[in-house]
Amino acid sequence: MAMWTVREQNLAALLTAGTFSERYVPVPVNGSGGFARWTGGTELARPLRAPRSEDALKAFCFSPTQVVARYGGETKTAESEPVAPTPLRLVVGLRACDLAAVRYLDRVFTSPPGNDPFYEAGRASQTIVSVDCVRPHETCFCNLVGGQPWATEGFDVNLTPIEGAYVIEAGSQAGRALIEAAGDCVVEATPEDLARRDQVRHQAEEALASANGAFAADWKPRDGVAHDADSAAWDRLGADCVECGACTQICPTCHCFFLCDRAADGRSFERLRGWDSCLWSGYSRMAGMDRMKPNPRAQFRSRFANRFLHKFVWSPQQWDLLGCVGCGRCVEACPGAIDLRKVMCEVQV
Amino acid sequence: MMSSNPYQPTLARLCEVIEETPTIKTFVVEPPEPFSFKAGQFAQLTVPGVGEAPFTPSSDPDEPDRLEFTVIRTGRVTDVLHTLKPGDAVGLRGPFGTGYPIDEMQDRHVLIVGGGCGLAPLRSLIYALFHQMDRIRSMSIRYGARESRELLYHRLYEPWADKPKVEVACTIDRPEPGWSGHVGVVTTLLENLNGQAAETIAISCGPEIMLKFVTATLLERGLPADRIILSMNRRMNCGIGKCGRCNIGPYYLCREGPDIHYDKIKDLPNVF
Numbered sequence: 001m002a003m004w005t006v007r008e009q010n011l012a013a014l015l016t017a018g019t020f021s022e023r024y025v026p027v028p029v030n031g032s033g034g035f036a037r038w039t040g041g042t043e044l045a046r047p048l049r050a051p052r053s054e055d056a057l058k059a060f061c062f063s064p065t066q067v068v069a070r071y072g073g074e075t076k077t078a079e080s081e082p083v084a085p086t087p088l089r090l091v092v093g094l095r096a097c098d099l100a101a102v103r104y105l106d107r108v109f110t111s112p113p114g115n116d117p118f119y120e121a122g123r124a125s126q127t128i129v130s131v132d133c134v135r136p137h138e139t140c141f142c143n144l145v146g147g148q149p150w151a152t153e154g155f156d157v158n159l160t161p162i163e164g165a166y167v168i169e170a171g172s173q174a175g176r177a178l179i180e181a182a183g184d185c186v187v188e189a190t191p192e193d194l195a196r197r198d199q200v201r202h203q204a205e206e207a208l209a210s211a212n213g214a215f216a217a218d219w220k221p222r223d224g225v226a227h228d229a230d231s232a233a234w235d236r237l238g239a240d241c242v243e244c245g246a247c248t249q250i251c252p253t254c255h256c257f258f259l260c261d262r263a264a265d266g267r268s269f270e271r272l273r274g275w276d277s278c279l280w281s282g283y284s285r286m287a288g289m290d291r292m293k294p295n296p297r298a299q300f301r302s303r304f305a306n307r308f309l310h311k312f313v314w315s316p317q318q319w320d321l322l323g324c325v326g327c328g329r330c331v332e333a334c335p336g337a338i339d340l341r342k343v344m345c346e347v348q349v
Numbered sequence: 350m351m352s353s354n355p356y357q358p359t360l361a362r363l364c365e366v367i368e369e370t371p372t373i374k375t376f377v378v379e380p381p382e383p384f385s386f387k388a389g390q391f392a393q394l395t396v397p398g399v400g401e402a403p404f405t406p407s408s409d410p411d412e413p414d415r416l417e418f419t420v421i422r423t424g425r426v427t428d429v430l431h432t433l434k435p436g437d438a439v440g441l442r443g444p445f446g447t448g449y450p451i452d453e454m455q456d457r458h459v460l461i462v463g464g465g466c467g468l469a470p471l472r473s474l475i476y477a478l479f480h481q482m483d484r485i486r487s488m489s490i491r492y493g494a495r496e497s498r499e500l501l502y503h504r505l506y507e508p509w510a511d512k513p514k515v516e517v518a519c520t521i522d523r524p525e526p527g528w529s530g531h532v533g534v535v536t537t538l539l540e541n542l543n544g545q546a547a548e549t550i551a552i553s554c555g556p557e558i559m560l561k562f563v564t565a566t567l568l569e570r571g572l573p574a575d576r577i578i579l580s581m582n583r584r585m586n587c588g589i590g591k592c593g594r595c596n597i598g599p600y601y602l603c604r605e606g607p608d609i610h611y612d613k614i615k616d617l618p619n620v621f
Contacts, residue, residue: 255591256592257593263398286424287423287425314596
């Protein structure tokens, strides 16, 4: 496999090559940062060597709120809401955990009995430049869920930061085209570059293993717990949960949503799709009288358990993938300091 | 009928509204093009500007150009639905779900157990089976409501019972003076399965508490869990297994249900 290297000072030339209408890069905001539009000005050396972003990237293809249909009006006919053409986007800086999440959402949104055309349009317009993690967060634990701090698939181009340069790997035709468009600023990688890449990866792997030594185990929930979301153990583990839903909003694989209708212009109506959270008490509440038990997860512990059981027990059955990619964003976001790793250690076999 | 945008409703004309009970109405809808569905599959019915709720048509799947939805008034969408008049527009999406496993009813006694408005989706199954009575050994309909005035489709029981191989029994919880029929919850109509448990398949729809006791009773009568099919009540929203909220364990009822074999879910949390 051909590998290339780009010097730090030429990285911008590589990333501004190609014909993209929008480019997004990680930016340091309040620490490890989010993503912002980039036109080539700001430096990338620091953000690309920082831990993964605070924000998950699902919003690029799965908007927090979006109009997905319009209907009504004078003609009394419904016209399909056209899926707006998404501008061609280059998204730079995704990590291996982010790509694992993309793989998960691809499976959810593009599977029978119906594909989500809005998600599909977002994905089709996206070219991904991933980057190896050289400095994991203290909350990162991809190594505990079958991952590692570098990507082996799912990217168009992958960058491994080494000193003063990046080793480049192409993962698709679009990636090779970007590398070719960059011209002379990209050179073939030397054996020394590749040795440094291996070294960087090894160091990141070691850092993760030592940070997570206390949690390393087989996270298969015990039968008794997996089959009993009413077990008091879940109450104890979720005692500090305030049901804010931050963990589900920030999670790169959580994809629950609701549809709601509203008046658009007095004559027609529009249907909005918005992110939801299985932790919220109204999430699965149905219409009906109270005594009909219209909320199958009326108890907090049932909702709390559902989040973990879905990710670790049911997702593998549904999608042949774990629902957790080990990014640790939920650990970081939780105001109650609930650590998914501790919860899973407590409920494992 | 599924458009390329699965969230887009197709507008349809409401052509008739039938008052069934004090709280239940049947809405007859003419879709702009035939809405083909299998008995047990459901549609998302939109009340324009208010929102959607999932309903299984109560009409004959052989009549895809004239759908009936029998709906109890019990929430935000159905409160407004119940005020609609013939000529008003409603939206339709679907059909969704798998439909009743009619193939599994081949050569069996089919026991249909309904409670309250739960007879509505079962009626589409009853109609579907009427077209193929030679495939099944018999059909027993067991239905319960709270009061006599809440007995859904009560004018149909006699014509149904007049058909060969069909038996209908109904019961109410709260008898009023003059009621000469059976009194008790619907499980009291399951005292014996005519000694045919080994060849019986049961399909039940009703409030969750009823499904729970029907299931317990049927298991006690010797029916295996994989021949008890329950219309589980969950909040189905997207209809295509994406939005997540209708799960029982790994099953999204909008995709794998809404009718599901009890053996699949019996060990999962929050079933009843």
